[in-house]
Each structure stands twice: as structure tokens, then as C-alpha cells.
Amino acid sequence: MIVQIAILVLSQMSGSVKCDTSLSDSGKMESCSVINDSTGRLESQSNTLNGLPEGKQLAWYSSGKLMCEYHYKHNKFVDTSKCYTETGEIGNVFACSPDGDSCTITNYFDDGAIRGVSHTKNGENSGRRWSKYPNRKWLEIHELDELGLAHGLNANWDSLGQTIDSVIYFHGRILRGWWWYPDTRQIDHRWSNDSNDLAAIYLQAQIKLMCILFSKVGCDSMNGTTPKAPRVREAAWFGPDGKSWGQVVNGNGAIRFYEEGKLDGTETYKAGVLVKTTRKYLDDGSLNPLYKKKGKR
Numbered sequence: 343m344i345v346q347i348a349i350l351v352l353s354q355m356s357g358s359v360k361c362d363t364s365l366s367d368s369g370k371m372e373s374c375s376v377i378n379d380s381t382g383r384l385e386s387q388s389n390t391l392n393g394l395p396e397g398k399q400l401a402w403y404s405s406g407k408l409m410c411e412y413h414y415k416h417n418k419f420v421d422t423s424k425c426y427t428e429t430g431e432i433g434n435v436f437a438c439s440p441d442g443d444s445c446t447i448t449n450y451f452d453d454g455a456i457r458g459v460s461h462t463k464n465g466e467n468s469g470r471r472w473s474k475y476p477n478r479k480w481l482e483i484h485e486l487d488e489l490g491l492a493h494g495l496n497a498n499w500d501s502l503g504q505t506i507d508s509v510i511y512f513h514g515r516i517l518r519g520w521w522w523y524p525d526t527r528q529i530d531h532r533w534s535n536d537s538n539d540l541a542a543i544y545l546q547a548q549i550k551l552m553c554i555l556f557s558k559v560g561c562d563s564m565n566g567t568t569p570k571a572p573r574v575r576e577a578a579w580f581g582p583d584g585k586s587w588g589q590v591v592n593g594n595g596a597i598r599f600y601e602e603g604k605l606d607g608t609e610t611y612k613a614g615v616l617v618k619t620t621r622k623y624l625d626d627g628s629l630n631p632l633y634k635k636k637g638k639r
Contacts (some may be wrong), residue, residue: 357385378404403428418442427452466490479503487513512540515572523582531579536614539572573614
């Protein structure tokens with residue numbers, strides 16, 4: 343992701359291009375400069391190895407002030423790279439490990455206050471990411487595990503500071519969460535799953551992964567298995583007017599669902615397991631395997 347940002351900045355430059363090429367044991371090294379035809383000033387300097395970014399990359403504003411300075415090694419950000427506003431304030435800082443496998447990206451407001459922080463590992467989002475609106479109110483907080491799955495707090499707010507959703511995940515699955523209607527600020531629904539089930543599902547997935555990676559004896563029984571869904575502990579749904587659409591308490595209960603004011607169907611839970619539903623489609627749009635026509639068993 344951050345590599346694409348650098349390429350975008352450099353590719354936006356336009357003007358006369360001058361390149362020097364050399365060959366080494368590593369391959370073809372090319373150093374190019376872009377000069378603004380109107381002002382005669384440098385717009386960018388880039389270095390590539392076999393067509394991929396390598397070494398220092400520089401970009402300037404038309405005023406001549408430095409826009410960005412990136413450092414690459416083997417097509418990865420390394421060490422510290424920075425971008426600046428045209429008035430000279432720091433806009434972004436990419437602080438990366440010497441091998442480029444992990445980076446912390448910090449974004450700043452014009453007054454120097456931190457606007458947001460994110461982390462990458464092997465080019466993918468990792469760890470905790472947060473950012474704020476220009477009015478300094480929270481925009482988002484997202485936490486990921488080492489595999490890039492949601493793990494921990496994941497929350498979003500609107501620009502007025504009202505919570506849109508607040509969900510706690512356990513390795514990609516919802517532990518508990520709350521959602522609100524954006525217009526009325528009424529609670530939309532809340533949901534919590536059995537934490538013991540989530541832990542067991544995660545452990546099963548880890549054992550299966552180890553079996554696949556290392557082909558351990560005794561893992562044959564794991565082949566083709568899929569983790570079961572966690573049992574529902576508590577859930578409640580509400581309409582925009584605040585009226586209850588049903589709830590699940592200690593794993594038992596029923597919930598009604600509506601689409602554009604019309605009843606879409608119901609879901610019935612027993613001991614935390616969905617045992618009956620008249621909803622034809624799941625929230626992701628797929629056909630509900632437990633769907634039963636109304637009035638028929």
C-alpha cells in the first residue's frame with residue numbers, strides 16, 4: 343500500500359526526463375530525473391533496479407520545496423521516509439525496519455498534531471490503526487492480529503463524534519458488538535458470542551494450520567474439517583423508533599428482521615444455536631441453509 347503511494351507521487355510528475363543506466367551483478371540500475379519545462383526546476387529523482395524502486399527517491403513541489411523523500415531496498419520501504427506540505431510541515435512519516443518487513447506510518451495535521459497512525463507487516467495492514475477527523479474527533483480505531491484478521495477493538499465514528507459501531511473481535515470473529523442507526527442515534531442492534539467457543543474455534547484453526555504446514559502424524563482426522571460457528575449468548579435488535587424486534591437471552595430467543603418496513607423473517611435460537619429461520623437470505627446475500635417457508639416445516 344505505501345509503495346503505491348510513493349509510485350503515485352512520482353508518476354504525477356511531468357516534464358523532461360533524463361535517465362542514466364548502468365549494469366551490475368544485481369541487474370540494470372537506472373537513475374532518472376524529471377525537470378519542469380517551465381521553471382527548469384527538478385520535479386523528481388528516482389532510482390530503480392530491474393525496473394523496481396531502489397535507493398533514494400525524491401519529489402519536489404513546483405516552488406522548489408521538497409515534497410517527499412523515500413528510501414527503498416529490494417522494492418520495500420526501509421529506514422525513515424518523509425513527505426512534507428508545501429509550507430514545510432511534515433505530512434507523513436514512514437518509519438520502517440532495515441529489512442522493510444515492518445513499518446509504522448504516521449500522518450499529521452498542518453499544525454503538527456498527529457492525525458493517525460497505522461502499521462504494516464510484509465506489505466499488509468497489521469496491529470492497530472487509528473485516525474481522526476480534521477476537527478480532531480475520532481474517525482476510526484481498528485486492531486488486527488498477526489494474520490491481518492480483526493482482533494480487539496474496531497470502532498467508527500461520524501464527524502460529529504457519534505459512534506457508528508463498536509465491535510470487539512477475537513481473531514476475525516465477533517466477540518461482542520454494538521451498532522447504531524446513523525440518523526436517529528438509536529441503538530440498531532447488539533450481539534455477543536460465546537467466548538469459550540471462539541477460543542476453541544481459534545485453537546482448532548491453529549491445529550489445522552500446523553497440520554497443513556508440517557504434515558504431523560495423527561492430523562489426518564483434521565483434513566477437510568471446518569470450525570463450527572460460535573454460539574450466541576446475548577442479542578437484541580431494535581427498529582429506528584427504538585421498539586424491540588426481539589432478543590436472545592442466555593442463548594435462547596427469537597429476533598424479527600425488517601427490510602424497508604416489511605417483515606423479512608425471523609430467527610430462532612436455542613442454547614445459542616440458530617435452529618429455525620424464515621429469512622431466505624443471510625446478511626451477506628447468500629441463501630440461508632436453514633430457510634423454511636412460512637407455515638411449513
